[in-house]
Amino acid sequence: xxxxxxxxxxxxxxxxxxxxxxxxxxxxxxxxxxxxxxxxxxxxxxxxxxxxxxxxxxxxxxxxxx
Amino acid sequence: xxxxxxxxxxxxxxxxxxxxxxxxxxxxxxxxxxxxxxxxxxxxxxxxxxxxxxxxxxxxxxxxxxxxxxxxxxxxxxxxxxxxxxxxxxxxxxxxxxxxxxxxxxxxxxxxxxxxxxxxxxxxxxxxxxxxxxxxxxxxxxxxxxxxxxxxxxxxxxxxxxxxxxxxxxxxxxxxxxxxxxxxxxxxxxxxxxxxxxxxxxxxxxxxxxxxxxxxxxxxxxxxxxxxxxxxxxxxxxxxxxxxxxxxxxxxxxxxxxxxxxxxx
Numbered sequence: 270x271x272x273x274x275x276x277x278x279x280x281x282x283x284x285x286x287x288x289x290x291x292x293x294x295x296x297x298x299x300x301x302x303x304x305x306x307x308x309x310x311x312x313x314x315x316x317x318x319x320x321x322x323x324x325x326x327x328x329x330x331x332x333x334x335x
Numbered sequence: 336x337x338x339x340x341x342x343x344x345x346x347x348x349x350x351x352x353x354x355x356x357x358x359x360x361x362x363x364x365x366x367x368x369x370x371x372x373x374x375x376x377x378x379x380x381x382x383x384x385x386x387x388x389x390x391x392x393x394x395x396x397x398x399x400x401x402x403x404x405x406x407x408x409x410x411x412x413x414x415x416x417x418x419x420x421x422x423x424x425x426x427x428x429x430x431x432x433x434x435x436x437x438x439x440x441x442x443x444x445x446x447x448x449x450x451x452x453x454x455x456x457x458x459x460x461x462x463x464x465x466x467x468x469x470x471x472x473x474x475x476x477x478x479x480x481x482x483x484x485x486x487x488x489x490x491x492x493x494x495x496x497x498x499x500x501x502x503x504x505x506x507x508x509x510x511x512x513x514x515x516x517x518x519x520x521x522x523x524x525x526x527x528x529x530x531x532x533x534x535x536x537x538x539x540x541x542x543x544x545x546x547x548x549x550x551x552x553x554x555x556x557x558x559x560x561x562x563x564x565x566x567x568x569x570x571x572x573x574x575x576x577x578x579x580x581x582x583x584x585x586x587x588x589x590x591x592x593x594x595x596x597x598x599x600x
Contacts, residue, residue, distance in 0.1 A: 271532040273561050298536040
């Protein structure tokens with residue numbers, strides 16, 4: 270999806286907690302996909318959620334207890 | 336309005352796919368907005384397509400783009416846009432746009448004007464392009480109307496006309512159509528692709544390394560896509576520096592004959 274403004278819209282409409290960064294590398298260039306998210310001009314908190322916090326929370330929720 | 340208008344970017348990048356004007360379909364930008372985007376992306380010049388205006392008729396849009404290009408003639412390269420459904424009137428409008436307005440090529444939008452790009456009704460138009468040495472940019476990838484194979488059929492009939500397929504010859508951003516686009520490039524040496532939205536970096540690199548870097552032209556599809564992202568797509572390609580220079584601007588200069596001031600007559 271080559272549209273930074275659609276990332277901005279998705280955050281506005283759905284909330285930053287619903288978006289997860291992914292690159293589809295190596296066919297797509299991870300560096301370019303990071304650049305795309307940065308061009309969406311999210312707040313620092315929103316960007317942190319999209320790049321890392323959301324997936325870490327999801328993984329944490331399914332972590333087997335030992 | 337004063338811009339940093341004569342700013343020459345590193346690499347002298349030329350964006351071969353932009354629009355100026357307000358489209359019937361909701362998108363649009365002013366000449367000033369496009370200039371600001373060129374500066375922000377460090378792109379020197381733009382090939383500018385007219386939009387389909389609310390009045391439906393393309394002649395006023397051709398006038399408008401020619402007018403802004405005349406004011407910014409070192410940075411905007413105007414294309415003519417016609418509706419091939421109008422047959423001989425389309426040929427006349429192409430001639431007017433080229434010979435009177437200074438258009439440097441033809442832009443076809445089979446989706447917005449609703450025609451199949453492989454239709455024989457385009458033959459008089461393409462014959463005129465061959466005579467006038469004009470390149471043709473085709474909004475490519477639209478189902479039934481401008482799939483890569485259909486552009487290939489047009490290219491087969493007019494092998495001397497340089498044809499540029501927009502967004503990598505595809506519209507589906509998952510890469511569906513990629514193999515067809517590659518096959519068309521392989522078969523028809525007069526076909527090129529423009530890079531906007533073609534997010535499979537490996538596809539662009541395969542075209543450059545297997546078919547030659549002269550087959551790729553940087554374009555942004557501004558304002559529908561983000562020029563700041565689209566230019567990085569090309570600047571970060573894993574190709575040698577000579578290839579990158581061709582893709583960013585050298586090929587545009589050759590295909591649109593930008594080093595020639597001669598107006599087709």
